[in-house]
Amino acid sequence: MKLSEDTLLKFVKGKIIRDAELKNFTTFKVGGKVDFLVIPQDEEDIRITLSIARDKGIPLYIIGNGSNLLVSDEGVRGIIIRISRVNFNKFNLKNSVLKSESGVLLSKLISYTVGQELSGMESLLGIPGTLGGAITMNAGTNGFSISQILREIKVMDKNGRIKVVSKEELGFSYRSSKIMEKKLVILEAVMELKKFKKDLINESLKRNFEKRKKTQxxxxxxxxxxxxxxxxxxxxxxxxxxxxxxxxxxxxxxxxxxxxxxxxxxxxxxxxxxxxxxxxxxxxxxxxxxxxxxxxxxxxxxxxxxxxxxxxx
Ligand SMILES: Cc1cc2nc3c(=O)[nH]c(=O)nc-3n(C[C@H](O)[C@H](O)[C@H](O)COP(=O)(O)OP(=O)(O)OC[C@H]3O[C@@H](n4cnc5c(N)ncnc54)[C@H](O)[C@@H]3O)c2cc1C
The missing domain is CATH 3.90.78.10 (UDP-N-acetylenolpyruvoylglucosamine reductase, C-terminal domain)
Structure with missing residues (x-):
């Protein structure tokens, strides 16, 4: 590995964990070490890490909450960037349009939007992922997928350029999108929700919760x-x-x-x-x-x- 911790430490403001045990960062609780786990503090940290990896030819991966990952016991060579709820955690609402950073956990967005009497996110109850992971996987249940409420996302490409991409450009299908193939880091997403009676949303949440409890x-x-x-x-x-x-x-x-x-x-x-x-x-x-x-x-x-x-x- 041609990368020293110092190179990353010199430029990245966020947290860097050398030889991070990946079993601690996945819900499966399985997996060996990665050479460097970077928890970026902001977009600039992501850009710098991408550019270091590119310049030095180091393999790089992006993860969210690690709830759809199975990691080898041999571990992973290179760098993993973890977009976490610690730093990419802001969201706001304008009318029925929700804009959120990609590290926010779905559970947080669900409880917030339900509190605002907005429907759209509640079908994602029980999915322990971040917004970025959910969009990449086009997560959902019972015929619903997150792409159905998505309008656009803000991404960083592998050259560090930031752009806004509409959902039509992302090739969503069942549990799949073109985000990995296009090598994009999701920074933010905009979702369109609908005003709905809180009682009805709560009923649907309760039904989903009971079903999950019984079957999972x-x-x-x-x-x-x-x-x-x-x-x-x-x-x-x-x-x-x-x-x-x-x-x-x-x-x-x-x-x-x-x-x-x-x-x-x-x-x-x-x-x-x-x-x-x-x-x-x-x-x-x-x-x-x-x-x-x-x-x-x-x-x-x-x-x-x-x-x-x-x-x-
Ligand atoms: C108990 C349990 C129940 C589940 N139920 C469901 C379910 O009902 N429906 C369902 O669809 N899934 C379900 N899942 C799977 C999983 O939770 C989802 O796929 C979730 O959306 C993954 O999000 P994550 O943040 O954990 O992503 P990770 O697992 O960390 O990563 C998944 C993919 O997303 C990419 N990624 C993550 N963040 C970003 C980002 N910011 N930018 C670019 N790429 C990114 C990663 O590169 C990776 O390719 C379940 C998992 C568990 C453990």
Missing amino acids: PYSYPNAGCIFKNPQEKQAGWLIERAGCKGLRVGGAEVSTKHANFIVNRGNATFNDIVKLMELVRKRVLFKFGIELKPEVLILGRDEGLPFKMLEPW
Whole structure:
């Protein structure tokens, strides 16, 4: 690695953690070390970090709250920029238009907008991500995705240029967008909400909450749905019918509550989880002829895994 901590420390005002344990920055609680974790204080910190990585040819990744990530135990070489709720946390409302920085947690935006009798964000209840992560993944539930309420985002491109991009340019589809492919850091987003009766929004929140409580595993660390729903059927239905519920490899288990969740029962390794994913993929393929594709993003070295890894910038 041609990068010394001093180079980053000299220019970046935010926090820099050398050899950061990534398991502490993901909801799965799995993952080795990254050479440098940068928690930028402002846009300038992001620009400088991008330019250092570019000039020195260092692999770089962006993360939010780490709730859709599976990180290798071998760790990650290079720099990870974490856009966090600590510094990218401001938002404001004008009429029904919400403008927010990308590090804000969805839960915060939901409780704020519901308090303002605005509907739009409440379907995202229970998704433990930042706004930036949710937009990148086009997060949602039950037919709703965040792109439906999005108007535009402010981004920084890999050369440090800031621009506003409309949602039409971002190629949103089910749990996907072109943000990773275009190598954009989301800084801010503008969302259009609708005035609605608070009681009705609260009812919908309550329904969503009860459903999640009943159907999703909260006792063990996880990264939400492991596989995307294929067009034919819900992934959870296929996995359950393929006899995978409760299946275990080491400390990883296909949740007995929701078959499309893999839970870390305390000491799961990256390899446990990937092996279990592969077992599930093969069983579903064998039984239904349907190929499951991961929704969780896999970060680390490519060791001939059957799943695509997240590519560095
Ligand atoms: C218990 C649980 C329940 C879940 N339920 C749901 C659900 O119902 N629906 C759903 O869709 N998902 C769900 N998820 C998955 C996950 O929470 C979402 O995908 C979430 O939107 C990810 O946000 P994050 O901030 O954690 O992003 P991360 O996991 O940190 O990153 C995800 C992707 O976003 C990119 N990214 C993050 N921030 C930025 C930024 N500022 N600029 C550019 N790129 C960025 C990263 O590069 C990465 O590619 C669940 C997860 C858990 C643990």
